Amino acid sequence: MPQKSHEVLIKFLNNIGIIGAVLAGVAELIVVIIFIVGIKLDVDLKATLIFAIINALIGILINTLLRYQGQKYAEIENEETCKKYYAKKIKEEKHYISMNMWSALAVIKDVIFKGATTTFSIFGMIYLSIEGSKNPVQLLLTLVTLIMFACFGLINMNSSYCRFYNKQLPYMENKIKEKEIL
Numbered sequence: 001m002p003q004k005s006h007e008v009l010i011k012f013l014n015n016i017g018i019i020g021a022v023l024a025g026v027a028e029l030i031v032v033i034i035f036i037v038g039i040k041l042d043v044d045l046k047a048t049l050i051f052a053i054i055n056a057l058i059g060i061l062i063n064t065l066l067r068y069q070g071q072k073y074a075e076i077e078n079e080e081t082c083k084k085y086y087a088k089k090i091k092e093e094k095h096y097i098s099m100n101m102w103s104a105l106a107v108i109k110d111v112i113f114k115g116a117t118t119t120f121s122i123f124g125m126i127y128l129s130i131e132g133s134k135n136p137v138q139l140l141l142t143l144v145t146l147i148m149f150a151c152f153g154l155i156n157m158n159s160s161y162c163r164f165y166n167k168q169l170p171y172m173e174n175k176i177k178e179k180e181i182l
Contacts, residue, residue, distance in 0.1 A: 067156035
């Protein structure tokens, strides 16, 4: 990354707490408005449960993607060290898996995890679309949930970025030095 982009990213990541606090404040205002205004609806417990699970799954996806993004930023910034480390690591890998086997295992994992969660989410969305919750507050609750998960995800992004620099990079550099000495 060019130096300017790197500095902007670092400033952003170093201010995640403030950004998260502002977003959490907005979420709190929405929740308070809901509590003050209140609603009186006959709520279907099954539809509410499906709604909550779908929102949780989307939130976990946001968290995971932002955690991955933090690590990816750090890897991009340390591309040369990563290349050296993985070049050395390939030489010492005892259980090599071919690309075909790796692809087959990845497909099986995708079917089990992504396929199952996607199927459940699609079923839930279709069910809610057909049944309809008749609950406009769920839109505000969804916004609150997204804001919360964005905060958690940004914290995870910062955490994975810092962990790469504080743990992974020194470990990789030590391994490279050890192999060069031998």
